[in-house]
Amino acid sequence: MQFQNSMKRFFSLVSSKLPQSSSSAPNAPQVEEYLNQLEENHHSAKKQKQGVELDSLWADSKERIPILECHLDEHDEIRRAKKKCEDLMRQEQSIKFVFVNPENKTKLEHKIRLKASIDVVRLLLNQRLTFRGYHEDESSLNKDIITSCKLETIKAIMDDLNGDYFSLLVDISCDVSRKGKMSIVLRYVDRWRFVVERFIGIVHVRDTSGLYLKEAIVNYLAQHSLSLSHTRGQCYDGASNMQGHLSGLKTLIQQESVSAHAIHCFAHQLQLSLVGVSKKCLQVEELVLLVSNFLNVVGGSFKRMDELLESQAEKIQEALDMGEIETGKGLNQELDLTRVANTRWGSHNKYFKNFISVFGSINNVLDTIVVDSKCAEDRAKAKGFLRVC
Structure with a gap:
């Protein structure tokens, strides 16, 4: 009995807070109320542990819950979010922006250079002129400008087509x-x-x-x-x-x-018609056939082509020494023996122009064939061509 009195003194009975059993009808509402209170306490503790949901905060400060009404653990989190928002709104005051951002004078100089480059590119494009000193690497400013011009031009064409x-x-x-x-x-x-x-x-x-x-x-x-x-x-x-x-x-x-x-294509038809009409003239046909035979003999092997290029280089150097021609970028290039194409505009002009330019070198190769060739047929053809020339 004394032991029971001691237990009652230091420990309260559980039956005073918990419902007895579901069989007693008067205590059923108390049990339901107690369970709901436990569930609310559990959700409240879980929410405090997770922290505040920043996305749920109102953007308008008038509609937002005052910070003093929030839980104490949420105050620092809300202040940090506010600080990040202010930093985002004032990027020009950040240290990173100060180091990366060039001075206004430098920005102005870059803008002037870019505008001048764009004006030069537009002038060359309008005049259909080639670019000198043009680089194809990724860091080339000209490449970026030309690509931008191309995209804008095609965009304008597509807008016009609609x-x-x-x-x-x-x-x-x-x-x-x-x-x-x-x-x-x-x-x-x-x-x-x-x-x-x-x-x-x-x-x-x-x-x-x-x-x-x-x-x-x-x-x-x-x-x-x-x-x-x-x-x-x-x-x-x-x-x-x-x-x-x-x-x-x-x-x-x-x-x-x-x-x-x-x-x-009408252009191809016209080219074919001009070639067909020109070949009706016997002198023109003989000239085309003669030049074609010249090139077949000279360009018949890699050895003869190398001799032709070496002779051409010697003649160019001789002309440079005598001051007859000038040096410069794109000048005095090696000329190949281009074949004619009946459907290509200007191919016949380039064909005869190159032949006239390397005619002296062709004669030197023909002389070498007459002297050194082991084939009697090649020697006879070369000798016949020299006699014609």
Whole structure:
């Protein structure tokens, strides 16, 4: 009995705070109230442990809960968030900005240089002049400016086209590095009802088959949100990969757009007509045949080509020593024996011009063939050409 009195003195009975059992109906509301209070205390402790949710705070200070009404553990967190917000709003006062930001004078100088460079680039583009001292590396300012001009020009063309119908003008040729390049031109009616032709780009092609060219065209048009379904015309040269009835580019595009009517390029037709009419003249035909035979004999082996280049270099050096020609960048380059192409404008002019320039070196190679060649046929041809000259 004394032990029980001691327990009652130091420990309170649990039955005074907890409900007895669910069987007693009067104590059921007390049990439910007690469980709800435990759940609320648990959520409150969990929220205090996680900290304040910054995204839930009101942006307007008038609608925001005062910081004094928040929990004590949340005060520092709210102050740190406020400090970060103020730093974000005043970036120009940060140490990082002071070190990175150049002086106003330097910024002005950079702006003047950039404006001058853009003006020079625009002048060269308008006058169709080449760039001197142009570098292709990633740090080249000229490359960035030219790329920007290209993007803005194509954007203006696409805005003028405005998703309307167009015709394709495509041609393939090799550049100075002997890589195949496909030029793409769009022909359409602009908003002022004028028929215009706009060059939109050059695509590098590794194959000249009709299927490969079609894929290259589709990919390039897709970059500018264009589709072959809007094509209403095609214009190519007369090559089989272009005008072929089975696997030509014309046929493949017509499978995508039935209304894409194809014609043979008038410029190529005119060139072929001029070449055909010129060959009707006997003297012109004899000249073309004679020059072709010259080049076949001289360019028949790598050894003769090396002799031709060495003789050409000696003559250039002799002319430089005598002051007959000047030195400079792009001058006095080696001339190759270019073959004529009946569908290329200016190929015949370059053909005869190069032949006249290296005529003296060709004679030296012919003399060497007459003396040193072991083939009687080559010696006879070389001797005959020297007699004609």
